Amino acid sequence: MHVHELNPKKTLITVIIFVLLIIIGFLTLRTPRFHYQLSLKETTQMLQNNDNAFYPYQLTDVIDNINHKVVLIDIRNKFAFSRGHIPGAENISAYDLTKEKNIKHLEALADKGITVVLYGKDLLQANGPWMWFRQVGFRNVKYLLGGYDYYQKHKKNLAQTENDKSYLPGLPRYNYAKLASRKTQSTVTTTKTKKPVIIRRKKKATVASGGC
Amino acid sequence: MNRNYIFLTLLMLALALGTLFIKKKPTKPETPPETLLWEIIQPTRYVSTDQVARMIIQKDPSLEIIDVRSPKEFSQFTLPGAINVPPDSLITETGSEYFGIPGIKVVFISNDGILADRVWVLAKRLGYNDLYVMKGGLNRWMETIIQPKEPGEGEPYTAFEEYEFRQGARLYFTGAKVKTTKATKAKVIVRRKKKATVASGGC
Numbered sequence: 001m002h003v004h005e006l007n008p009k010k011t012l013i014t015v016i017i018f019v020l021l022i023i024i025g026f027l028t029l030r031t032p033r034f035h036y037q038l039s040l041k042e043t044t045q046m047l048q049n050n051d052n053a054f055y056p057y058q059l060t061d062v063i064d065n066i067n068h069k070v071v072l073i074d075i076r077n078k079f080a081f082s083r084g085h086i087p088g089a090e091n092i093s094a095y096d097l098t099k100e101k102n103i104k105h106l107e108a109l110a111d112k113g114i115t116v117v118l119y120g121k122d123l124l125q126a127n128g129p130w131m132w133f134r135q136v137g138f139r140n141v142k143y144l145l146g147g148y149d150y151y152q153k154h155k156k157n158l159a160q161t162e163n164d165k166s167y168l169p170g171l172p173r174y175n176y177a178k179l180a181s182r183k184t185q186s187t188v189t190t191t192k193t194k195k196p197v198i199i200r201r202k203k204k205a206t207v208a209s210g211g212c
Numbered sequence: 213m214n215r216n217y218i219f220l221t222l223l224m225l226a227l228a229l230g231t232l233f234i235k236k237k238p239t240k241p242e243t244p245p246e247t248l249l250w251e252i253i254q255p256t257r258y259v260s261t262d263q264v265a266r267m268i269i270q271k272d273p274s275l276e277i278i279d280v281r282s283p284k285e286f287s288q289f290t291l292p293g294a295i296n297v298p299p300d301s302l303i304t305e306t307g308s309e310y311f312g313i314p315g316i317k318v319v320f321i322s323n324d325g326i327l328a329d330r331v332w333v334l335a336k337r338l339g340y341n342d343l344y345v346m347k348g349g350l351n352r353w354m355e356t357i358i359q360p361k362e363p364g365e366g367e368p369y370t371a372f373e374e375y376e377f378r379q380g381a382r383l384y385f386t387g388a389k390v391k392t393t394k395a396t397k398a399k400v401i402v403r404r405k406k407k408a409t410v411a412s413g414g415c
């Protein structure tokens with residue numbers, strides 16, 4: 001006969017401790033701050049279109065304070081931001097994006113129905129963070145086509161860039177097959193002409209010449 | 213039987229039944245979102261067209277080029293040895309068998325590198341490692357390897373070395389014939405000073 005069978009209370013104590021342990025385990029289970037809200041399939045669809053693009057010509061309304069439904073976020077570092085940025089943009093460096101304060105700020109903007117437009121130096125810089133925000137459930141995040149570089153080049157004529165296609169992503173700029181074919185590239189000329197060397201001798205001032 | 217034993221058995225059974233309701237997790241765990249963002253911010257995933265060209269020429273067995281453009285674009289032109297995996301097929305069984313092979317470096321290419329970068333994020337979320345993106349995509353490939361620009365005067369020596377490499381790479385990838393015009397011997401022009409005659413000069 002076991003010892004605990006003599007004392008029925010012992011079983012009860014064991015059970016209570018057991019249950020307590022499980023409860024403590026659940027309470028201290030750290031829930032991750034972010035979850036993927038978009039499935040892989042939805043993400044794949046999202047990355048193939050430009051539905052979340054913000055066009056440079058749309059910036060004019062934001063800069064002129066006509067469109068209050070858009071907030072620009074500059075994800076470059078503080079230094080680059082201080083050197084120049086789109087008027088009215090906020091600076092949250094890419095490294096600080098997940099800080100509690102910034103996430104709360106972005107959530108507050110989402111609740112108000114305000115679109116957040118991320119931009120970096122170029123489209124590529126904002127591309128990853130944009131995808132990340134979308135995947136963790138921010139439906140109001142977009143990216144600026146062309147990035148800051150394009151804006152800086154065209155800041156005087158932003159309204160006219162509507163028909164410019166150079167900032168659109170994913171387009172081939174050349175006819176690859178034609179350009180890389182043997183025919184087009186039939187000859188590669190490598191001329192190595194050396195520049196003539198000119199030696200100028202210093203003019204000697206003769207003793208006899210000149211002088212008054 | 214002891215009443216306590218029955219009670220304990222029932223408790224254990226209840227807990228065991230509870231595990232049935234735990235969500236089934238995918239076999240390969242996804243990268244946690246916070247780790248993913250950290251990886252996204254790092255620029256280490258970008259490789260240049262020169263690096264890719266060098267690896268192709270050296271026939272590096274660890275290189276695997278994944279072309280993420282449409283099959284139509286893929287059939288028209290791609291890099292030697294590239295495999296076509298459009299984003300749709302990435303998450304299917306057939307697409308994923310190209311990733312996660314130990315010792316293989318996967319380089320994504322697209323027209324301008326944007327789509328490749330997006331597919332990189334997706335593949336990274338799936339938990340694969342050793343993934344890279346060719347920065348600038350095929351557009352930059354054309355500008356640097358197929359039609360390299362000669363560096364101007366005043367550019368550093370490395371720019372000329374790079375140009376030399378690109379010229380060679382261009383031959384390799386296009387199969388163009390070389391026509392080297394022989395270097396003409398540099399003429400040395402010596403300007404002799406005009407002799408000032410003794411008589412000349414003076415007031």
